[in-house]
Amino acid sequence: MESHVAFNYQQQVEQIRNQMQCDFVALALVQSEDRHFQIRWEYASGNISQRFKRIVLQSGKGVAGIVFKTGKPIFAPVAHEYCEKDNLYNYPIILAEQLESFAAVPLFKYNRVKGIVIAGCRSKGCMSEEKFKLLKSLVAPTFGPYYSEELTGN
Template sequence: MTGQANSNFQLAIDNLKETLHADFIGLALVDLKKYHHDFRWRYVTGNISLRYRRIVLQSGKGVAGIVFKTGKPMNIENVDVSVMDGDLYNYPIVVFEKLRSFGAIPLFLDDHVQGVLLIGYREANRLTADKFEQFKHAVGPQFGPFHMKERLKDDFIG
């Protein structure tokens, strides 16, 4: 990725945070290396710590991993109701950033998920179904090749 793309992604999530009055927005991207791929939170805004940098995402694990593996959006309006306390360790970004309401959408390149965009609030019930729809539709051309892919499907996890 070029430096221009990097600054565009950061600017895009900064703008989304302001537009949707979110507490946190993160963009996890796959970085394909020669013999393995690395899936990490690359761009964040509204973070309260730098612990997100140590999270290595795995397909099928945690918020980004589940969305990455299934290719379907996930919306949790209230973490306290939807996620059992014993399962919170599976959601490190939620714990580290103290998110109580969050949603994530897959970002496709060709027919493969190459990224996950997460929006979060530190109060429960802030990300309603309507607000989640606003989030999905607010992702615009600033996300380049990810724009207007399968992410607008109506089925989601949550």
């Protein structure tokens, strides 16, 4: 068992939602290589259903898959504008939680994306640039063994 098990991820997700004053926050964790790096939303606060638990993504698919593949955060003050470049059904967390605006940031461990945190609102324009910055600042100290910036070594 890894040391991160001692962390109460559910409590951390709820704390971020309260501090950001948004409708929904969730944490997706990347599964091991033998599970083909599947990405699953495992913890959530403010969710309207349990559908998020059934979402399984691969690299490059959905919000979590894109953040995993690129290692870069996503800021979408208008979810439908961001998602329409493909199809809204390729973004199941946005549909399941009826998000109108959201931001997602990667969590790194050993210089690889190991988790993704999404924060979203069910009203248009609620996810502001200030909230996006707040999310990025909250993620690093909140999730213990993870960090929010990719380390660059020489």
